[in-house]
Amino acid sequence: MDLTKFQALSFDCYGTLIDWESGLAAVLSPWARSEGLSLSDEELLLAYSTHEAAVEAETFRLYPDVLAEAFRRTGAQLGRPVSAEWAARLGASVPDWPAFPDSTDALARLASRYQLIILSNVHRAGFAGSNKWLRGDFAAIITAEDVGGYKPAENHFRALDTTLDSLGIERSGLLHVAQSLFHDHVPARREGLPSVWINRRRDKPGWGATPQPSGDFSYDLEFGSMGEFADAAV
Template structure:
């Protein structure tokens, strides 16, 4: 199996292409600054992962900006802080400020010369615009939780992806390689629906972070530490 065998590459954005852990941590600094006993970065991200995934399961039709604001309110309660509605709203609107990984835009620009590129994201369209711009607006299609009505890891999101690929690009599951960092949000449901997957293991095998742990074992078909490493293998295949 080769990367070049696939005509369509589908991507998770946050954690894979956008450094959401840095973005989340930076956006939490106003809250942390006023806590008597602020959490460490790793502890804050782990709590965020638990709270965000619970919010997504409970309110699948909530726009991501509003869901992030709700997550922030719950973090305040968990950490014993004083409510600050304006601060929670600003946190919800921070997605566009989250930085891209250094290798992301260049890697996507290269891959776009050889494949159609689609992102399947838990974000809403308005919040995603800033992230797409940071990545060089490389997408042939942007599929958001806003239009699907549910959040990954829901199977419905991947069924929506397959339907759009078939309708818009004439592709079938065998033409798709799904590229993602999150085992929980992406690899478990993608493999369950029959997709081939590539794991961008940005945390280099370390658990935790802003992504919830998967409830079942999953084995991606490819594994890379970065997008740059994926591109290097792609170039080698074409040499």
């Protein structure tokens, strides 16, 4: 693939640019210890993974409420009720989730050649907090709050079509960049978008906090980090 033929890059944020698994584990792990559960971070993330996607597929609610409800359902699965305080703590944690060490520099380099677009399953305030870490120069930011739905549903991608029109970019000039096969590469294939897989879990077994893909997916290139991708694209 000739990466220089693209004019814009759309990014998933959480899992790709922001280390959402570390952010989740920073709350799930101390909760588990307080409940006397001897579970590793990976075991907790696996228990949590399907609940967030299930909540997102139901009636729309803002992402902090998604996090809180998914946490409560995780606790029920593990036989430990989650208090309102713990649920609220996870719901409010998004701005504290760390950026991957290579994200800020990679975004700055990519912005010198491409227009950058965020396509994220969070709320506006959550992403604003995350961008204090990323310091990204984004031409457009599309959140779940903006579109009233969560990937892998089509809402983000219909908004993306409108955004591309407003930026004067043909759909053929867009490349989607994401970690999650479930949230991003399944719909990218459905939408006919070329995509790059940032395989942040390359050295880890299993799916972590992300559900296993529930549909057909494909990607055109794979990199282990944003730094590797920026090296190839700029």
